[in-house]
Amino acid sequence: MNKRQSRVFAIVATGLAAVAFIGLTLHSHTRFDDLTNAADITPEVTQGKDVWHKYNCINCHTLFGEGAYYAPDLTKIAQHRGEAYLKAYMRDPSQFYDEQRHRRLMPTQNLSDVEIENLVRFLDWVSKVDNQGWPPRPILVAGGTTIVAAQGTAAGAAEAGTVRPVRADSDPRAIGENLFGTAVPVCTACHSLQPGVQLAGPSLAGMAERAARTIASPDYTGSATDVEGYIRESIVSPSAHLVPGAMFSADGTSFMPNTYADTLTGEQIDQLAAFLASMK
Template sequence: MNKRQSRIFAIVATGVAALAFVGMTLHSHTRFDDLTNAENITPEITHGKDVWHKYNCINCHTLFGEGAYYAPDLTKIAQLRGEAYLKAYMRDPSQFYDEQRHRRLMPTQDLSEVEIDNLVKFLDWVSKVDNQGWPPRPILVAGGSLNVGAHGAGGGAARGQDVRPVAAGNDPRALGEHLFRTAVPVCTACHSLQPGVTLAGPSMAGMAERAAQTIVSPEYTGSATDVPGYIRESIVDPSAHLVPGAMFSAEGTSFMPNTYSESLTDEQIDQLVAFLETLK
């Protein structure tokens, strides 16, 4: 290829690439409203976005993979944490860390209740945006891993979806362990299986023994009569009994999401109970 041919090739290639870029940009703009559920944007959500910018949250966190990469990506945080948890965290992040052990880095921003409410609404709206599996990297939240490409806005163990691992066969305990790592919101985002490792929620190590002690305690406020029943109740109705003195609840509401009865089938919940019952 001589210089003239090289010059023509470069010009043509640049022109084709420019046309493709402009075409894709125009196409994207025609899809933005549908992908972002723009019809659901309220003044409160808009104010929540302003709060996000006002307090420079992007200096540490990312949305859709864009930001400082210093703290976890929050694109799907509203699908991993309940509203009560997010509000309590924003009020006082220090309550969620032992500064001597974890070296708390999240500053207390002194947000007003209105700012907190609207920021949570903004993050909830963000979590429902069809982000086409982006960013494609795993997101770490409190020691758990969520692959956005796989779990996105509607991924994971949705009702009726087969999440059975090939190696697990029909053993409900093996299927339950798989669900523990793949259900949405993913259990490992808040719970460790290691003794003494407390994340956003308590460690599941010794779950069966604690359940047996709890249901015979005079302070127990739930309706379960045995260990499997208590574990099931903890999954489908986490606010039925709040452990006295624990930091995993606020104003009589557990931080744990109460949506598993909708996102999991009864059989899947039974499998999850079977697995957790083995953690003695």
């Protein structure tokens, strides 16, 4: 290739690249409203964004991976935690930590009820933006230490001897084990399978024995009659029975999301319950 041919090739290649770039940019702009759910941007969502900036939340947290990395990314926090948890947490973060043991890092911002409501609406809108799978996994924070969800998975618990290993794909427990790490919201965002590891929700180690004791208790307010029924009830109607004194509910509402009946089929819920009931 001589100099003239090289020059022509460079000009043509640059032109084609520029056309492709402009075309992709224009196409992206036509998709922004759909990808960001622009139709769902209500005045409350906008005001919630203002609260986010007013209190400099981005100085510690990230959205879509943008911001500071001092605290967890909150892109999907509304799906992982749910409205009841977020509202209680924002009112008083100290209730979720033992400062002497965990070194509470989240300051109490003294937000008004309106600010909390709007901020929750904003985070809910953020969680529904099509972000192409980012963040790739939920990041959990416990005891002042950032850990990835893999540490709370069934595989890790099996190594610790807290869950009966199941491998056959046809076994409902095996399918339930997979659902535990893939359901939306993902269970591992709030629950560990290892004894004593409390996240946003209680550890599920020893779930079978604990469920049996709860059903037998005169204080039980649900309608389940066996262990798997209790677990199923906890997944579908988490506020049916609230554990007295536990910091996993507020104002008579469990922090557990109540959307699994919509996102999972009845068969999937049974498989998840079968897996959790296998933990002794």
